[in-house]
Amino acid sequence: MCVALLAASPTRAQDYPTKVPTMVVPFAAGGPTDTVARLVAVPMTKTLKQQVIVENVLGAGGTIAVNRVAKAVADGYTLLIHHIGMSTAPALYRKLPYDAINDFEPIGLINEVPMTLVAKKDFPAKELKELIAYVKANKEKINLANAGVGAASHLCGMLFMSAIQTELTTVPYNGTGPAMNDLLGGQVDIMCDQTTNTTSQIKAEKIKVYGVTTRKRVASLPNVPTMDEAGLKGFEVSVWHGLYAPKGTPKPVIDKLTNALHVALKDDNVKLRFAELGTEPVAENRATPAALRAHLKAEIDKWSPIIKKAGAYAD
Ligand code: ASP
Secondary structure, eight states: OHHHHHHHOTTOGGGOOSSOOEEEESSOTTSHHHHHHHHHHHHHHHHHTSOOEEEEOOOGGGHHHHHHHHTSOSSSSEEEEEOTHHHHHHHHBSOOSSOTTTTEEEEEEEEEEEEEEEEETTOSOSSHHHHHHHHHHTGGGOEEEESOTTSHHHHHHHHHHHHTTOOOEEEEOSSHHHHHHHHHHTSSOEEEEEHHHHHHHHHTTSEEEEEESSSSOBTTBTTSOBHHHHTOTTOOOEEEEEEEEETTOOHHHHHHHHHHHHHHHHOHHHHHHHHHTTOEEOOGGGSSHHHHHHHHHHHHHHHHHHHHHHTOOBO
16 A cells, blocks of 8 residues: 555656756846756756746845755755856855755756857947956946856956956846846946857847957857957856756656756757857766766866955855
């Protein structure tokens, strides 16, 4: 009787998923993390035969969402998609209510994506060197948008201000989707953001671009120099996204999710849209729990001393 009841239980890991999983996005709809989430959720839905719902949980540079997933039931129905902020928040925040490594089961890396330094359309500088000179001369009137302490836009903006030794007023949003709206409207001046959010606006000439933050140029924006080429030697930030479940999620569930992620990263529409937006899915051997765990640890080790040196902290 007992065995029969167990076998019929809808919560058996082998039966997963028997209801809809939710993928929590730590930033507002319309931004870069949301875009990646919504693209991969479509083929994951087909593989898992349950609708993968995307939910935007906003605030505190993404840390509210991360904490929500850290405390969720570990059954595979609450997942987290997050970027490089998973590795920078532990150094940026004096106190975090979660442990980025020990409170999660990594599922796999998803993609790597460059950032771009962009400005509102009528910003009076044509190239990076001019922008730096202008910003230094007018620092009290210029503001820099970001998605809060812990966001990639915050990290990139912080590195930029430190590289040019100039403090600017920062304007935090709940995501760079809404920040982009204000950049387009001219309410904010400059921003660092992923190509997934900036490419179409750059191509439509609705905003100005000064450089990409990766070592190499981006195929979808071939005329945009790297920040290094444009004058800020060694300036490099490469953003990555990963998929996580709460610690203790059963291995058969993680295996199904990793498999669904592998299928998603080979999906034609995902590959096409990623390429158009200047990003790339990682190779299959990096879309694994072990590779994400190792990458997260390596990124925490890489960014902690840089953030400490820059002296940026939040409570
Ligand atoms: N990825 C953005 C950032 O970190 C936030 C977002 O996805 O909206 O700045």
